[in-house]
Amino acid sequence: MSDEKPYLYMVEVKLEETDNEAIKLRRTLQEEFNWNAEIVYREGGNQFSARNKSTLKQYSQYQSIKNEEELGNIKISNYDVGEFWRFEGGRLIFTWNEEEVFFEMPLNWQFEETHHDLFQLAHFVLVEPWDKTVLDNWNPSRKAGWRPGLAFSGGIDSTAALALMPSNTVLLYNERAEIPGQLDHTNAIRFFDNFEKKTNRPVIRIRSNHERLRQLKGKNAGFSSDYACAVQCIILADHFGLDSIATGMPLENSYLFHGYRYRNFNKSRYWNRYAPIFESVGLPLYQPVAGCSEIINMKISEHQGWSGWAQSCIRSSKEGFGCGGCWKCLRKNTMMGLPFSMSNEIETFLSKKPLKQAASTLYSIQQNAISSEGINIVKKFPHLKPFLALELDFLLFHHEPAMELIPHKYRKFTEDKLEQYVLPMTRSALTKLKRFDLYSDNE
Numbered sequence: 001m002s003d004e005k006p007y008l009y010m011v012e013v014k015l016e017e018t019d020n021e022a023i024k025l026r027r028t029l030q031e032e033f034n035w036n037a038e039i040v041y042r043e044g045g046n047q048f049s050a051r052n053k054s055t056l057k058q059y060s061q062y063q064s065i066k067n068e069e070e071l072g073n074i075k076i077s078n079y080d081v082g083e084f085w086r087f088e089g090g091r092l093i094f095t096w097n098e099e100e101v102f103f104e105m106p107l108n109w110q111f112e113e114t115h116h117d118l119f120q121l122a123h124f125v126l127v128e129p130w131d132k133t134v135l136d137n138w139n140p141s142r143k144a145g146w147r148p149g150l151a152f153s154g155g156i157d158s159t160a161a162l163a164l165m166p167s168n169t170v171l172l173y174n175e176r177a178e179i180p181g182q183l184d185h186t187n188a189i190r191f192f193d194n195f196e197k198k199t200n201r202p203v204i205r206i207r208s209n210h211e212r213l214r215q216l217k218g219k220n221a222g223f224s225s226d227y228a229c230a231v232q233c234i235i236l237a238d239h240f241g242l243d244s245i246a247t248g249m250p251l252e253n254s255y256l257f258h259g260y261r262y263r264n265f266n267k268s269r270y271w272n273r274y275a276p277i278f279e280s281v282g283l284p285l286y287q288p289v290a291g292c293s294e295i296i297n298m299k300i301s302e303h304q305g306w307s308g309w310a311q312s313c314i315r316s317s318k319e320g321f322g323c324g325g326c327w328k329c330l331r332k333n334t335m336m337g338l339p340f341s342m343s344n345e346i347e348t349f350l351s352k353k354p355l356k357q358a359a360s361t362l363y364s365i366q367q368n369a370i371s372s373e374g375i376n377i378v379k380k381f382p383h384l385k386p387f388l389a390l391e392l393d394f395l396l397f398h399h400e401p402a403m404e405l406i407p408h409k410y411r412k413f414t415e416d417k418l419e420q421y422v423l424p425m426t427r428s429a430l431t432k433l434k435r436f437d438l439y440s441d442n443e
């Protein structure tokens with residue numbers, strides 16, 4: 001061996017201890033001895049190698065920024081936090097138009113240690129459709145933290161996002177509470193418990209009734225704006241030291257406008273509006289699956305060993321199973337070529353024009369159009385027939401421009417991860433994506 005080619009030693013250590021101890025040992029080897037170490041689970045789930053990196057340096061830098069802020073080097077804001085927010089009995093209360101919604105905060109969360117920009121941004125995403133003035137006096141000064149946060153629902157898309165992000169990502173679940181309805185957290189919580197057992201990473205659950213705001217406007221309970229799904233990440237960004245916010249937004253919501261027409265998302269009004277706002281408070285948007293269809297996301301989640309755990313259906317109380325009758329269940333079952341049953345909800349959605357999440361729904365119907373009761377979707381909904389001959393194979397590739405939207409410090413990481421699961425779009429697939437426009441004749 002010449003001097004330029006030193007030996008490389010690999011040592012395999014078999015542990016009988018718990019996952020927790022394995023993680024501690026890996027950290028010691030890495031931080032104290034500077035040896036790269038990797039935990040490989042004996043049964044499935046971890047087929048890919050990852051490079052572990054210490055984030056101690058980023059954390060120390062973040063701490064010094066915090067200290068500076070505490071010394072009073074913080075910009076004055078025109079936003080009156082106390083007018084809209086208060087904290088009592090462990091609950092953060094947001095008041096708007098004389099209505100109140102709550103967030104149950106972690107035990108050691110501090111109202112006073114949360115930057116006023118975060119309250120203002122949370123306020124903005126909660127009421128944006130009805131009040132355009134929230135950011136009128138926007139004068140942001142919050143500095144970035146040191147690790148990403150993911151609005152994690154336990155569904156297929158956010159599970160795929162999780163697989164493409166570093167392991168120091170904080171996982172935050174919005175747990176809808178005190179709103180009567182069909183929503184059931186059984187499968188999400190079952191997944192989180194199992195995930196924590198296997199990976200030693202907790203999913204932080206924030207109970208909240210903020211989805212009521214939409215109800216007050218005469219609609220179904222739900223997120224008032226696209227980024228209301230991540231409001232728990234915003235209000236906890238200082239508590240966890242977040243430097244970016246991720247969601248499981250798939251290709252069908254990014255590059256496919258309303259799921260049925262291509263748009264250049266990088267240059268869209270949508271992106272150009274939201275990205276700078278989040279960036280300005282040290283929370284750039286991190287959309288790891290913006291270039292991945294729901295079909296790819298399902299594949300990524302399966303590769304991770306989470307099929308049967310990650311569940312997009314939010315109605316089922318049966319562990320490990322969807323309800324079978326909702327729109328999400330229809331799409332998942334047809335996508336996988338599994339039997340599905342027709343329900344009133346599915347009928348309503350299939351009759352609608354434009355078809356909801358059209359590209360991947362059509363792709364799914366192409367795989368399986370007949371329900372377990374023998375109903376043929378195509379015969380029952382003839383307006384879908386012309387679309388069934390469409391070539392939708394672009395949904396099986398990754399759309400590369402989405403990588404440009406990822407915060408620079410995480411881009412390479414996510415790119416490397418993604419490469420393990422999916423190929424970039426071929427020229428012909430890209431052409432099909434760009435031509436995808438279902439209802440062009442009617443407009």
Ligand SMILES: [Zn+2]
Nearest residue numbers: 313323326329
């Ligand atoms: Zn369902």
